[in-house]
Amino acid sequence: MDSIVGKKSSLTWAVHISLLILVLLWVFPTAGLLVSSFRTSDQIATSGWWKSFAPSVQNQTLRAAPSNEQKEIDGKFVIEGNLFESGKAAQISAWGVSSREIDVFKPGDIGELRKGGQVTVQANGDYRIEHTEAFTGKRGSRIFITGTQDPEFTMDNYRSVLFDPNNAEGMAKAFFNTLTVTIPATVIPILVAAFAAYALAWMNFPGRALLIACVVGLLVVPLQLALIPLLRFHNDIGIGKGYLGVWMAHTGFGLPLAIYLLRNYMVGLPKDIIENARVDGATEFQIFTKIILPLSFPALASFAIFQFLWTWNDLLVALVFLIDSSGETTVMTKQIVELLGTRGGNWEILATSAFVSIAVPLIVFFAMQRYLVRGLLAGSVK
Amino acid sequence: MHPALQGLLTIILGVGGCVGYFYFSNQFLDKVLFPAKGPNAGKNINRANVIRPWLFLFPALAALGLYLAYPVVETLRMSMMERVPGGEQRFVGLDNYRQMASEPKFWEAIKNNIMWLLIVPALSTAFGLLAAQLSDRVRWGNIAKSLIFMPMAISFVGAAVIWKLVYDTRPVEQDQIGVLNAMYLFFGGSEPNTWLTMPFWNNLFLMIVLVWIQTGFAMVILSAALRGIPEETVEAAVIDGANPFQIFFKIKVPQIKGTIVVVWTTITIVVLKVFDIVFAMTNGQWETQVLANYMYDKLFRANDWGVGSAGAMIIMLLVTPILIWNVYNARQEMN
Incomplete structure (x- = not known):
């Protein structure tokens, strides 16, 4: 465009800046969840995620070493050490020994313990407690500190959501259940639709135009209508709620788009190839498997991505046709809705669970974006 | 097994x-x-x-x-039957529809759905058009498009979690962890709001989630349409001295009108079926009910299949004009 307009105007800058703002607006919410999933629950609850890259000021309650680590030096009993666990260091700006006065001392000051004895704390967390009598008690003295902590991120949330053997949130199981729903529900409609699409594209028979019109019409029928009639049907034929039902339902609901996409693509294939093959005596079945299917790969890939994203992200169909009262077959979307209800405040669990479920579609999306775009362009009814 | x-x-x-x-x-x-x-x-x-x-x-x-x-x-x-004890069904004519029409929750759902239908397709298409036009003019446009398109891959439930964090509210004395409240306080708001429980406005906050998801779709389609515009028409306008805004609104937009209608109707259908977002974020409380969730409530919570089916038929009725229009266009194209 610039070459047409002929000169770079201030408008070019406006374009860059407005697009940047738009992109940031669109990325910001997702980034928030991603960053939050790497923070501890304390961090999430006390400061906004956008502050997590800057050092934060925090109050902490830490403990000195217990009395069995005391040493006797020059007639005094001494406990020494560093308050911080390794890797969690902070710069101490103030400290105290009672919960009512948590910041009365500066680093290097000497404070009196209530049980007797003196304590000093340095800025880096080193402390030294001295007393003329031996220390008793199992637990070390409490020391309250106010310190600046470097930005800190953790993988613990992912560990507990995915690999915790107790699997309290049930996400690991739900992940496999989702996968179990998704793969057959993606593969089967492709095959069924491909044959139908070929017939609708390249075979002549009465009623073909009417059938195509029906498929276009069924594209927009809301699947809400299908819930009760089909649930009853599934109960009548004895499959009830379960994987078989959900696979069949996804297949049925995915077919109109599949047939529509594939037919549109197949119609555009070169006529000569197909007619030459017919003249050479190839059967329709051979033409389909040897010529049409390989040539239609881009359209097949487009639909596969759509159907994968749709079944992976689906909640309603799984709720109605899959998840029974035992909850054994729960999928990730349902599990996350459940967590939203019961653990609405536990953002570390929610954020991590949500991101586990989002990650797979995102990978597929970025890897196969080309096919997705192509499918969208072919699939929107013109 | x-x-x-x-x-x-x-x-x-x-x-x-x-x-x-x-x-x-x-x-x-x-x-x-x-x-x-x-x-x-x-x-x-x-x-x-x-x-x-x-x-x-x-x-x-x-x-x-x-x-x-x-x-x-x-x-x-x-939708014209009623379940009677013993598993039998009885024909009741339009009674279910009458009962539905007497429920305030139904009219709330209708009212909200109309709002969704007006606002979401309009905003998604507008933002999509803007993003398409802007990203075609810069070198990093493809990256920008990818990022705006990305929410398409995220489930409605995932999006609900993402936006719940944005709308989160903490007591006034604590640090806000939701961006919206943090900004609101930063720009002089006095107290953090619980955005999702403010009647009327909370609908808008739910709609933003769908707009966020659908804009990428609109952008991809409209971007392809914009590229398909013949160069000559634009060049002619430039020679005649049209400014960029005139070129966009008077030359380009009229030429992609057909595509805009397609995008608009496609998003309209998504809106009519919107269920997950409301289900996960408010579940229809605080006056945010929509038809699909109302229907789900009736079918599976109240176990009232008659009224639930009647609700589903209303959704079908609203989809029908688009269905006919699509079939009509598809037939035209084939001939």
């Missing part, structure tokens, strides 16, 4: 079954029923070719009929 194993078996059975069906039914047709030899060879080939399309179509037609066409009829029937 382990579900994963069951899944694998189903894939094998499903795929194998399909391939087997197509292969053997074709073989049967060609070799047994109408063999292409003997005295009637020519006639048989013709007969086989009359039947073959239906062999190819049968599984798809059966599935479409059972899973989409039959439910429409059955739901219509059920």
Whole structure:
């Protein structure tokens, strides 16, 4: 465009800046969840995620070493050490020994313990407690500190959501259940639709135009209508709620788009190839498997991505046709809705669970974006 | 049996079954029923070719009929029935519709759905058009497009979690962890708001989630349409001294009007079916009910199939004009 307009105007800058703002607006919410999933629950609850890259000021309650680590030096009993666990260091700006006065001392000051004895704390967390009598008690003295902590991120949330053997949130199981729903529900409609699409594209028979019109019409029928009639049907034929039902339902609901996409693509294939093959005596079945299917790969890939994203992200169909009262077959979307209800405040669990479920579609999306775009362009009814 | 194993078996059975069906039914047709030899060879080939399309179509037609066409009829029937104790059903005419019309929750859902229908397609298309136009003019446009398109891959439930964090509220004395409240306080708001419980406005906050998801779709389609505009028309406008805004609104937009309508109607259909977002974020409380969630409530919480089906029929009724329009256009195109 610039070459047409002929000169770079201030408008070019406006374009860059407005697009940047738009992109940031669109990325910001997702980034928030991603960053939050790497923070501890304390961090999430006390400061906004956008502050997590800057050092934060925090109050902490830490403990000195217990009395069995005391040493006797020059007639005094001494406990020494560093308050911080390794890797969690902070710069101490103030400290105290009672919960009512948590910041009365500066680093290097000497404070009196209530049980007797003196304590000093340095800025880096080193402390030294001295007393003329031996220390008793199992637990070390409490020391309250106010310190600046470097930005800190953790993988613990992912560990507990995915690999915790107790699997309290049930996400690991739900992940496999989702996968179990998704793969057959993606593969089967492709095959069924491909044959139908070929017939609708390249075979002549009465009623073909009417059938195509029906498929276009069924594209927009809301699947809400299908819930009760089909649930009853599934109960009548004895499959009830379960994987078989959900696979069949996804297949049925995915077919109109599949047939529509594939037919549109197949119609555009070169006529000569197909007619030459017919003249050479190839059967329709051979033409389909040897010529049409390989040539239609881009359209097949487009639909596969759509159907994968749709079944992976689906909640309603799984709720109605899959998840029974035992909850054994729960999928990730349902599990996350459940967590939203019961653990609405536990953002570390929610954020991590949500991101586990989002990650797979995102990978597929970025890897196969080309096919997705192509499918969208072919699939929107013109 | 382990579900994963069951899944694998189903894939094998499903795929194998399909391939087997197509292969053997074709073989049967060609070799047994109408063999292409003997005295009637020519006639048989013709007969086989009359039947073959239906062999190819049968599984798809059966599935479409059972899973989409039959439910429409059955739901219509059920919306005029009432369950009576003992598992029987009784014809009640339009009573379910009458009962539905007497419920304030239904009218709330209708009112909200109309708002969704007006606002979401409009905003998504507008933002999509803006993003398409801007990203075509810069070198990093493809990255920008990818990022704006990305929410398309995120589930409605995932998006609900993402936006719940944005709308989160903490007591006034604590640091806000939701961006919206943090900004609100930063720009001089006095107290953090619980955005999702403010009647009327909370609808807008739910709609933003869908706009965020759908903008990428609108952008992709409209971007392709913008690129398809003949250069000459734009060049002519430049020579005539049109400024960039005039070029955009007077030259480009009129030429992609058809595509804008397509995008608009497609998003309209998504809006009519919107369920997950409301279900996960407010579940229709605080005056945010929409038709799809109202219907789900009736069907599976209140167990009232009659009124639930009537609700579903209302959604179908709203979709029908678009359905007819699509079919009409598709037929025009084929001719």
